[in-house]
Amino acid sequence: MLMTGPQSGEHLPLDEIDLFSPTSYRTVPQHHAWHTLREQAPVWRQARPGQPAFWNLTRFDDVVRLVKDTTRFSSTHGNVLDVADSGDSAGGKTMPLTDPPEHAWLRSPAIKTMSTLVVSRRTEDVRARIRTMLAPCYDGGTVDITQIMLHLPMLAVGDILGIPESVWPDIPGWTMAGIAPEDPIYSQGSNERTLRKAHHQLFAMFSEVIAARRRAPKDDLISVLVGLDYGGRKLDDQQVLLNCYSMVMGANTTTPHVAAHLILALAENPDAWRQVLDDPSLVSGCVEEALRWSTPTNHVMRRTTEDVEIRGTRIAAGDIVAAWIGSANRDAEVFADPYAFLPDRKPNKHIAFSLGAHYCIGAPAARAVLNVLVEELAAGFEQFELDGPVEHLASNFINGLTRLPVRAKLRSATS
Numbered sequence: 001m002l003m004t005g006p007q008s009g010e011h012l013p014l015d016e017i018d019l020f021s022p023t024s025y026r027t028v029p030q031h032h033a034w035h036t037l038r039e040q041a042p043v044w045r046q047a048r049p050g051q052p053a054f055w056n057l058t059r060f061d062d063v064v065r066l067v068k069d070t071t072r073f074s075s076t077h078g079n080v081l082d083v084a085d086s087g088d089s090a091g092g093k094t095m096p097l098t099d100p101p102e103h104a105w106l107r108s109p110a111i112k113t114m115s116t117l118v119v120s121r122r123t124e125d126v127r128a129r130i131r132t133m134l135a136p137c138y139d140g141g142t143v144d145i146t147q148i149m150l151h152l153p154m155l156a157v158g159d160i161l162g163i164p165e166s167v168w169p170d171i172p173g174w175t176m177a178g179i180a181p182e183d184p185i186y187s188q189g190s191n192e193r194t195l196r197k198a199h200h201q202l203f204a205m206f207s208e209v210i211a212a213r214r215r216a217p218k219d220d221l222i223s224v225l226v227g228l229d230y231g232g233r234k235l236d237d238q239q240v241l242l243n244c245y246s247m248v249m250g251a252n253t254t255t256p257h258v259a260a261h262l263i264l265a266l267a268e269n270p271d272a273w274r275q276v277l278d279d280p281s282l283v284s285g286c287v288e289e290a291l292r293w294s295t296p297t298n299h300v301m302r303r304t305t306e307d308v309e310i311r312g313t314r315i316a317a318g319d320i321v322a323a324w325i326g327s328a329n330r331d332a333e334v335f336a337d338p339y340a341f342l343p344d345r346k347p348n349k350h351i352a353f354s355l356g357a358h359y360c361i362g363a364p365a366a367r368a369v370l371n372v373l374v375e376e377l378a379a380g381f382e383q384f385e386l387d388g389p390v391e392h393l394a395s396n397f398i399n400g401l402t403r404l405p406v407r408a409k410l411r412s413a414t415s
Contacts, residue, residue, distance in 0.1 A: 005339030034327035162220030292350035
């Protein structure tokens, strides 16, 4: 999605706004639409010819209300607009698609496996892997940052998740095809064919690993799911499979795009990078601003369980509601100068990881790997320069890049 902000006083006609079309996110700066909706129609219903309409929340406070209220806004129908009509077949079976209290018995063991303590013990191993990953940037030529960063999640948590290292290079293609089947980079014909192939590859890999973990558990998340016992209740192979799929999708379709958008922002705002180079204490602030700035998950979807009123607008029970996290993280009532990339932004109350029961279990790992990445970038590079057109992902769900040609200028020994 283009990150261009609106001009002062600029608004779009409401009947020209389309938040659903995945392909529009390749070419349309949706921040203009979100800005218009925040100011003119913060609770807005988008009609679709021949398809059910859906509601949209764009202000920070309303988005926070939705993600925290799991009683009135349910996840079991699905959490992305692409399944708004049919519902998600994994509803009620995976962490993201389960409501409390059912949600807790799936989530709690996973949180322990992905905790800050577990991740922090592996920092130097991850650092060594990131240095190897960044090696092409040191050659002085132009590199496609998106293709490099797609491998970041597996380097950080592939072994924690339990994914065999032999398939780490394949995971980016499989997961991105599963989340953006309309994107020309990942499409393999029709959406149905692309999704079917991506799902088959992921499910086949996980099925083998699950069978192996049932025979001989290891210290990884798949083993935790296989061994989960809640008062005699256990997950069957399908439930383990669906939760493995959900976790790898969550990891591999978000963090790489935060990293790529960060470097794009630094290339376009060299003064911001100079701030970080001059003051290393801003590394964590730079990461938090990258999370706010990119907000890799554009929206989350919920279905109402009862009639709800928001800002005087009645939303009926059973209606679909999309909460636009990317819009909330640009709300001027919460973030001063929201369209500026500020590594020293304080406070920074972004909700890139959501909030409440569905707060991202991978947040500690994502923060840790992004902090190491920025430290390594600061140690090695003085400046980032764009060297060609940037291309954006065709997805209404993930704010991603598919091409980011960059030339990195090395830091001198005296810098």
